[in-house]
Amino acid sequence: MAPLRTSPVMHSAEIRIANQLAEIGKVADLLDAFGRRHALSERVRHDMSIALEEVVSNIIHHAYRDNASHSISVCLRLAADELQAEIVDDGTAFDPLVHDAPKPSGSLNERTPGGLGLHFVKSLMDNVRYFRAEDGNHLTLVKRTAGPAVSAGGRSATQLSETIENGVTIIGISGRFDSTVAREVRERLSQLIGSGAHRMLLDLHGLEYISSAGFWSLLAIGREIETRQGRLALYGVGDEVKRLFDLGGFTGLFRICPTREFGLDAVRGSAS
Amino acid sequence: MEITEFKSGTVTAVALKGRVDSSTAGTLKDRLSKLIESGLAQLVIDFRDVAYISSAGFRTLLIVAKQSADAHGRLALCGIAGEVKRLFDIAAFTDLFLILPSREEAIAAIAQAGASGKSGASASGKSRT
Numbered sequence: 001m002a003p004l005r006t007s008p009v010m011h012s013a014e015i016r017i018a019n020q021l022a023e024i025g026k027v028a029d030l031l032d033a034f035g036r037r038h039a040l041s042e043r044v045r046h047d048m049s050i051a052l053e054e055v056v057s058n059i060i061h062h063a064y065r066d067n068a069s070h071s072i073s074v075c076l077r078l079a080a081d082e083l084q085a086e087i088v089d090d091g092t093a094f095d096p097l098v099h100d101a102p103k104p105s106g107s108l109n110e111r112t113p114g115g116l117g118l119h120f121v122k123s124l125m126d127n128v129r130y131f132r133a134e135d136g137n138h139l140t141l142v143k144r145t146a147g148p149a150v151s152a153g154g155r156s157a158t159q160l161s162e163t164i165e166n167g168v169t170i171i172g173i174s175g176r177f178d179s180t181v182a183r184e185v186r187e188r189l190s191q192l193i194g195s196g197a198h199r200m201l202l203d204l205h206g207l208e209y210i211s212s213a214g215f216w217s218l219l220a221i222g223r224e225i226e227t228r229q230g231r232l233a234l235y236g237v238g239d240e241v242k243r244l245f246d247l248g249g250f251t252g253l254f255r256i257c258p259t260r261e262f263g264l265d266a267v268r269g270s271a272s
Numbered sequence: 273m274e275i276t277e278f279k280s281g282t283v284t285a286v287a288l289k290g291r292v293d294s295s296t297a298g299t300l301k302d303r304l305s306k307l308i309e310s311g312l313a314q315l316v317i318d319f320r321d322v323a324y325i326s327s328a329g330f331r332t333l334l335i336v337a338k339q340s341a342d343a344h345g346r347l348a349l350c351g352i353a354g355e356v357k358r359l360f361d362i363a364a365f366t367d368l369f370l371i372l373p374s375r376e377e378a379i380a381a382i383a384q385a386g387a388s389g390k391s392g393a394s395a396s397g398k399s400r401t
Contacts (some may be wrong), residue, residue: 021295046324053293053328107368109338113331113335123362
């Protein structure tokens with residue numbers, strides 16, 4: 001079974017740049033070289049490239065009130081199944097996770113240019129983590145590098161993907177969700193709830209199989225979220241998985257939504 | 273990023289090559305604004321040789337689209353594919369612009385819109401106030 005948490009870091013590369021737009025190219029070059037060295041897919045390289053540019057240019061534009069030169073550090077790390085980029089700056093405190101980056105909509109005149117960069121970061125990255133330390137803002141961007149691994153038995157290993165959209169934590173569960181992984185999945189989701197994820201949407205598109213242990217874990221998570229006045233919903237439930245829900249009598253116990261949008265509305269409370 | 277202009281009748285096609293990002297978006301905006309200001313009202317922007325466009329590039333497109341609309345011009349985009357298309361979808365920009373697969377089709381659509389007096393700024397007509 002593939003581990004659900006990241007393995008110890010295997011490879012890394014770091015750069016320090018000044019807070020000048022012209023320096024962004026150096027970050028792009030670093031990522032380019034790192035990506036080629038480790039044979040990362042075009043998708044992973046592209047997405048991390050966009051996210052890094054958005055974060056670094058935001059820092060350069062907004063993090064400093066003085067005209068002084070500041071140092072921004074970018075560290076790339078490759079673990080077993082994910083590419084991480086940690087960006088550290090000593091500018092004013094800015095947590096992108098609490099800033100709303102609403103899904104763009106409306107006619108030409110209704111659109112404002114602001115917020116699009118952050119929307120890209122949240123849409124393209126599998127996870128975004130932030131903390132504020134003595135030396136400033138620490139933002140970590142995470143992009144999964146592999147699809148579901150195939151174990152010796154020919155069945156897909158369990159994978160979790162995490163993303164945040166408009167205050168909703170979206171967790172993708174793919175592969176098999178059975179007794180061998182149920183505890184770890186439950187612990188991870190519990191951890192997220194504990195650190196504030198009270199609106200949770202599960203994306204089950206990639207789920208191949210779920211056993212009763214998996215169902216009981218989901219029920220427990222649902223209960224945990226509800227004790228914190230939060231909401232849990234599911235979407236992407238395919239025919240096979242739906243059949244398992246029905247067989248186990250679990251269908252009525254969960255908010256199952258037809259699409260991601262319905263799911264987001266359901267956990268935000270804009271739908272019943 | 274390289275910017276090359278091609279004329280096709282009354283339509284000016286602007287072909288982009290390279291990255292449209294925070295270091296190049298300003299140059300692109302200046303170039304396109306100048307074209308609109310000089311009265312070249314029928315514009316096609318060709319993204320066939322662009323593999324990367326960040327939010328800076330999208331902001332430029334928004335500014336140029338509004339400028340074109342204010343000048344009663346017509347604007348179409350073409351050659352949007354791959355990762356660029358994916359970002360257009362994520363940014364929900366596909367609804368804002370008239371987008372055709374090839375430069376020839378984009379030029380034809382703009383020229384035709386001009387002939388029939390219809391706005392070419394958006395396929396769904398949503399962009400006009």
